[in-house]
Every structure is written in C-alpha cells, then in structure tokens.
Amino acid sequence: MYKSRNPVLLSAALLASGLFWGCAAKEDAVRYEYAVISRGTVENTISATGTLDVEARVTVQAPATGIVEALYADYNSPVKKGQIIAEVNTAANPVQKQITAVYSPMDGFVLDRTVNVGSAILGRGSPAATTLFTLAPGLAMLKITASIGETDIASVREGQEVRISLQSLAGRKFTGNVSSIHLMPAITDNVVSYTVIIGLNNTDGSLLPGMTCVLQFVQAKEENVLVVPNAALRFAPAGEAPAVPASSSAGSAGSSVSAVTNALTGGKAGGGGNPFGHPTGGTSYAGGDTNQGEPDKTAAAMEVKTEKTLWYTDDSGKLDSVQVYAGTSDGLRTVVRPAEEGVNLEGLRIILREAE
Known part of the structure; x- marks a missing residue:
C-alpha cells in the first residue's frame, strides 16, 4: 500500500540539505590579502664594498x-x-x-x-x-676603490650616482659619483672583476682614509610611477572561487570592492564588473600609462617589456585580471604600466596572496 511521505520531514530534510550546501559554499570561499596600486619611487641598485682613500699620494x-x-x-x-x-x-x-x-x-x-x-x-x-x-692633497675630496664583477660592470658608467654608507658612521648617508672605470680586469681564481673609482665630497672631514664603505650603484631610478608589491606579480589563483576580503593595505577587511570601483572610475565601471574605465584628462604615455603629469624618470627602464598578470576581484566578488608591463624593481616593489592603452591602474585593489 502506497504511503505518502511526511511533508514536515521532507521540508526539514530539504532545509538541512540547503544549510549544509550553504555552509560548504561559505567554507569553499577563498579569502585574499590585497594591496592598492599607488605611485612611488623605485630604484634598482648594484651592491658592492669599497675602501676610502685620498685622491692622490x-x-x-x-x-x-x-x-x-x-x-x-x-x-x-x-x-x-x-x-x-x-x-x-x-x-x-x-x-x-x-x-x-x-x-x-x-x-x-x-x-x-x-x-x-x-x-x-x-x-x-x-x-x-x-x-x-x-x-x-687634502681630505675635502676622497675616492673609493671598489671591485665590480663582470656580470654587473656593464651597468656601471662614469658619472653614475653611488649611495655610500659606513658602519663606523651608522645612520649617515653619503653620495658620490663614478669617476673612472679601469678597463684592465683583475682575474682571481677565474673570477673576473674591474676596478671602479668613486669620488665624493668630504668637506666636514668626517670620512678618513682606510674606512670600509657599503656602496649602492643606482642602476635605474623611476619617480612618480605606478608600483606594486612583487607578491602581486607572483600570485596566480588555483581557481575562480568567490573572494571574501581578508585584509588590505589601504583599508579594512570589510571594505567594499564596489566602493573602490566607483572611486576608480567615477561610477562608470566597464562591463562585467571590470573597474577599468577610460579616464578623462591626463596624458597617455608609452605602455598605456595615464597620468596628470609626465613621470620624472632618470632611467629608461621599460625598454624591454615583460608582460605580467595582476589579479583583482570585481563588484560581484569574482576573480578578474589585467595585463601589465613590469619594469624597474628594487626587490620588493616593481614599476608597472598597463599593457593596453586607456586602462587606469592607479587605485586598483589587487590580490597579493590567499589569506591564511
């Protein structure tokens, strides 16, 4: 004999099933840590050590x-x-x-x-x-003799800026310039190096011959450019799971993605929740960079374009990406420019990594 099922039990079972599915979906959501693309200065340097000496003996x-x-x-x-x-x-x-x-x-x-x-x-x-x-001749002008390996010597040039620090004068920074590069190499145990002479001002007499210096040759420097943490360039999602904001270097964990989108585009986001619009005003530069003024650059760091992917979440919390050209890096941050013209990267909240 056919017996109808208890509607109360059936409803309870369906409700329980729905709750379980909702919890599972919530547990499957991926939480991310974010950073905001902003402007800054990035330098790429070559490190070496050297010894102070008088200009001539x-x-x-x-x-x-x-x-x-x-x-x-x-x-x-x-x-x-x-x-x-x-x-x-x-x-x-x-x-x-x-x-x-x-x-x-x-x-x-x-x-x-x-x-x-x-x-x-x-x-x-x-x-x-x-x-x-x-x-x-005196101590007002001194020189530093440094040894630079063959892999780095091509990036050293006469007149190049050199940052100088000394353990004996902790906290003080000095600046010099490359005055000469000796073309005769020194070969020790099959390791090739070149002698580089750096001149620096010592009008206060605080530097003495024989002191050991830590040197940073400024290979490339870009100012007022868009920079991102290197972690953002390394990130690649395992899957397009709905994102739950975890933390941001520019706001609290619960800050709204749509609020950032509106701030970026003036409320005129592109289709599909893409926060990139065509900004008004400004000047378009090589690589699609848009700015209210020409970035002050002392090195053309974008001669070789390396294309990378930055990931972000759109208004609905879904993963999306934008292609950029990566430029000068200081080991922690990298200069980026959009791979497509008309794309405004400044202020975009990008993913660094999955939150623990």
Missing part, C-alpha cells in the same frame, strides 16, 4: 744619499708647495756638514712619515731610494 725623497739632519713636518702637518720639510746631511764624511734641503712638491698635508732624525737614507738616484714622507 705623492712620495717625497731626498735628492741625495745621507743622514736626516732635521724634520720640519710630521703626521697630519699641513704643507705648502716649496716649503722645507726636511734637511739631509749629504757629506761623505758624517762629521762634516753638507746640508741639502728637502722641499714639499705640493700643497696638502703629511699622510705618513717614514724616517726620524739621524736615519740613514738613500737619495733619488738610488734604485732603492728612501721615502721620507707621503703627502696627500
């Missing part, structure tokens, strides 16, 4: 062999060109006196003294002539 020798009779200069003494800085008794018989003066060949100061009164010395005519003093 001049050794002073006596004109003839003899005994040092007197010294008129010492360590750090300032000297003038033509000043007598030592006297040497050049008589064959030391008991006799035949005094020969030693003059400073330049303006500067005494960097080193290697003799004392009474020292026997060999004059300039000897193959092993004795150095009495080492002079330097």
Whole structure:
C-alpha cells in the first residue's frame, strides 16, 4: 500500500540539505590579502664594498744619499708647495756638514712619515731610494676603490650616482659619483672583476682614509610611477572561487570592492564588473600609462617589456585580471604600466596572496 511521505520531514530534510550546501559554499570561499596600486619611487641598485682613500699620494725623497739632519713636518702637518720639510746631511764624511734641503712638491698635508732624525737614507738616484714622507692633497675630496664583477660592470658608467654608507658612521648617508672605470680586469681564481673609482665630497672631514664603505650603484631610478608589491606579480589563483576580503593595505577587511570601483572610475565601471574605465584628462604615455603629469624618470627602464598578470576581484566578488608591463624593481616593489592603452591602474585593489 502506497504511503505518502511526511511533508514536515521532507521540508526539514530539504532545509538541512540547503544549510549544509550553504555552509560548504561559505567554507569553499577563498579569502585574499590585497594591496592598492599607488605611485612611488623605485630604484634598482648594484651592491658592492669599497675602501676610502685620498685622491692622490705623492712620495717625497731626498735628492741625495745621507743622514736626516732635521724634520720640519710630521703626521697630519699641513704643507705648502716649496716649503722645507726636511734637511739631509749629504757629506761623505758624517762629521762634516753638507746640508741639502728637502722641499714639499705640493700643497696638502703629511699622510705618513717614514724616517726620524739621524736615519740613514738613500737619495733619488738610488734604485732603492728612501721615502721620507707621503703627502696627500687634502681630505675635502676622497675616492673609493671598489671591485665590480663582470656580470654587473656593464651597468656601471662614469658619472653614475653611488649611495655610500659606513658602519663606523651608522645612520649617515653619503653620495658620490663614478669617476673612472679601469678597463684592465683583475682575474682571481677565474673570477673576473674591474676596478671602479668613486669620488665624493668630504668637506666636514668626517670620512678618513682606510674606512670600509657599503656602496649602492643606482642602476635605474623611476619617480612618480605606478608600483606594486612583487607578491602581486607572483600570485596566480588555483581557481575562480568567490573572494571574501581578508585584509588590505589601504583599508579594512570589510571594505567594499564596489566602493573602490566607483572611486576608480567615477561610477562608470566597464562591463562585467571590470573597474577599468577610460579616464578623462591626463596624458597617455608609452605602455598605456595615464597620468596628470609626465613621470620624472632618470632611467629608461621599460625598454624591454615583460608582460605580467595582476589579479583583482570585481563588484560581484569574482576573480578578474589585467595585463601589465613590469619594469624597474628594487626587490620588493616593481614599476608597472598597463599593457593596453586607456586602462587606469592607479587605485586598483589587487590580490597579493590567499589569506591564511
């Protein structure tokens, strides 16, 4: 005999099934961490170490062999060109006196003294002539000698800006410029490197010869450009699951995607929830970048275009993407420009990674 099913039990079963499906769908939703595309400055640098030294060293020798009779200069003494800085008794018989003066060949100061009164010395005519003093032109301008590997030397050029820091002067930053690049390579254990000389100003005298420096050669620098965290360029979704906002560097976890969309496009979003509109005003630049003013760039970093994908969520919470050209990177952030003209990236909230 046929018995009808209990409508109450059937309704309860359907309701339970619906609740279970809803919970499962909610559990399957993927939460993301976001960042907002904004403007900034990005630099690409080459790191190296170097040693401070005076611009030039001049050794002073006596004109003839003899005994040092007197010294008129010492360590750090300032000297003038033509000043007598030592006297040497050049008589064959030391008991006799035949005094020969030693003059400073330049303006500067005494960097080193290697003799004392009474020292026997060999004059300039000897193959092993004795150095009495080492002079330097001063400390107002110094140089740094650095060794750059063959893989990086092509990115170093004369006049290039170099950022300088020293452990002995923590917190202070100095700036110099490449003054010369030695073309003769140094080869050690099959490793090729080149000597690079950097000049820098030391008017306050805080830098001393022999100090070790950490150098950053500014290879490329772009200012007032659109930048994104490198994590955004690495992100690729496993599937197009509905997104649940987790956190954002520009707002709270519960901020509305549609609010960002309206702010970007003035309430005129493209079809399908795409927040990219055609902005009014501004000037269009290579790569589709649109700006209210020409970005101030000191390096043409976009000569080689590398296309990447940035992911975001549209008004309905669905995943969508936009193609960009990636440019200069400092290891943490990268300059981006839209791959298509008319696309406005600034202010777009992009996905960095799935939230834990």
